[in-house]
Amino acid sequence: MTARTAFSRSATMRAVLATAALAALAVGCTTTSGSSGGGGAASCANRVKFDDQTYRDLVNIKFTVGDKVGTATTLACDDTGGNSESDSADAVKSTAYKIDGLDTRDAIAVGDSPDDLTFFVDDSGDPPAAVQKLIDAS
Template identity: 50%
Template sequence: MSWTGRSIGLLGAAAMVMSVAACTADSGGGGASCANVYTYQDSSYRDVANVEFTLGKKLGVATQPPCDDTGGRDESEEAVTTQTAYEVDGISPEVAIAIGDTPKTATFFAVGSGSELPPEVQKMIDGS
């Protein structure tokens, strides 16, 4: 393979890596642009790992907008994703909810911005 062929192959590989990275973190390094974020009743919730919780009653529908990490996406290209929102026992839905297709697949989501979690959620994580 010629030098030109190898260079084009390396540039193509680099472009693929950069496009994958673009979908995982924003240019400021502070957060994910394609993060697992849902909206329920005008509040945004992001997934939180390692939280043990008890599922409460069904609340309604949570929506997840399509990822637009590259800009220029036509709004008609993708529809939003919807899943069922559930209460989390012992915590207000204004603070946290569970989201999933079924109660068995529901995962924990909390309001918050950046790396800060609501104190009620932090207590659940810490086991207090």
């Protein structure tokens, strides 16, 4: 093998390895800045289904919990293009609570006890005005 052939193979191998490394980075979970509620939202956002409606979580929201209103089901991560809203035998179910001053169509609190709840807002678009007031006040 000549020096030129060895250099050519070495350069080709480095290019292949660099391309593979970049491809691996591109496949990882990404974050998006500017989401409501502060902090970045991962591409696999925490989402639940309650009363045939999908909600996404918001962090650092101050709210007062109301009464239990039913059961919410955690949706599977949809980072592969599959159907994340399909019923699954391993779906996690948690108690859903009303948030004082808000309609359950706009937002709910979800968790195993009133002391450990996550705020979820309707996932169909921008937060409703009443939810935005809570976000702004938090």
